[in-house]
Amino acid sequence: MDGIWIIGYRDFGFEVADVAQEAGYAIAGYVEYDASEKQEERREARILPIDEMTPGAVDRFVCAMTSTLLRQSLVERIAVLSGGTAAPASVVHPSATVSRHAKTQGGTVVMAGSVIASGAKLGQWNLVNRGATIGHHTQFGDYCTVGPGVHVGGNCNIERNTYIGIGATVLNYIRIGSHCLVGAGAVVTKDVPDHSLVMGVPARVIKSDFPGR
Numbered sequence: 001m002d003g004i005w006i007i008g009y010r011d012f013g014f015e016v017a018d019v020a021q022e023a024g025y026a027i028a029g030y031v032e033y034d035a036s037e038k039q040e041e042r043r044e045a046r047i048l049p050i051d052e053m054t055p056g057a058v059d060r061f062v063c064a065m066t067s068t069l070l071r072q073s074l075v076e077r078i079a080v081l082s083g084g085t086a087a088p089a090s091v092v093h094p095s096a097t098v099s100r101h102a103k104t105q106g107g108t109v110v111m112a113g114s115v116i117a118s119g120a121k122l123g124q125w126n127l128v129n130r131g132a133t134i135g136h137h138t139q140f141g142d143y144c145t146v147g148p149g150v151h152v153g154g155n156c157n158i159e160r161n162t163y164i165g166i167g168a169t170v171l172n173y174i175r176i177g178s179h180c181l182v183g184a185g186a187v188v189t190k191d192v193p194d195h196s197l198v199m200g201v202p203a204r205v206i207k208s209d210f211p212g213r
């Protein structure tokens, strides 16, 4: 397979690059969008500062940041900087299981050990972190993040830019609105309105004007 670019030259960028390599991709290089962040690990690789991106420089890419809002803003910025030529790659770790009857869209990263069940549909630019499970016929909007070890039951509807923290559980038939944050370890037993921060067992709304994460 040809090389893909990883957006993010820092800790999580390296983890996503590992997933891409396990999935059989070569790494074309990293796009660094915040050079001010101290980074202890460096890798021998082509590094392109985002401000130096010119049309045609990046052809296919995935984003390596857990923030849904940052991912969206970088995807939109890269669309402009690349003159619309940069296309989303999709990366699925070989130990993950994506049902042949599930659909994922461009830009989605599925990390090791995750399972996406039959009939599930994920929008563009989702991130499914390690060991998460997404139940049958559950739908996700664009730019969602599913933390490590999260379990989302069947027939749920998770709207765009929602972030589900490490180890949370969402019972089946639940709707979680857009731009929500589900705290680590929460158990979501009821529908959650847009722009909510929820946490706890059972999950309670802590903030209802949450901007998204």
Ligand SMILES: CC(C)(COP(=O)(O)OP(=O)(O)OC[C@H]1O[C@@H](n2cnc3c(N)ncnc32)[C@H](O)[C@@H]1OP(=O)(O)O)[C@@H](O)C(=O)NCCC(=O)NCCS
Pocket (backbone or CB within 6 Å): 066, 129, 147, 148, 164, 165, 166, 181, 182, 183, 184, 185, 186, 198, 199, 200
């Ligand atoms: C829910 C969350 C957003 C709250 O963050 P915060 O507003 O900075 O909260 P604080 O750390 O200041 O804690 C505020 C209080 O909530 C409690 N709290 C924090 N997170 C909690 C959680 N997930 N569940 C239950 N209680 C939690 C704290 O213990 C603290 O309680 P106290 O006031 O009695 O001491 C955050 O803790 C969280 O769960 N983030 C998700 C992290 C994650 O999954 N990352 C994935 C990386 S791959």
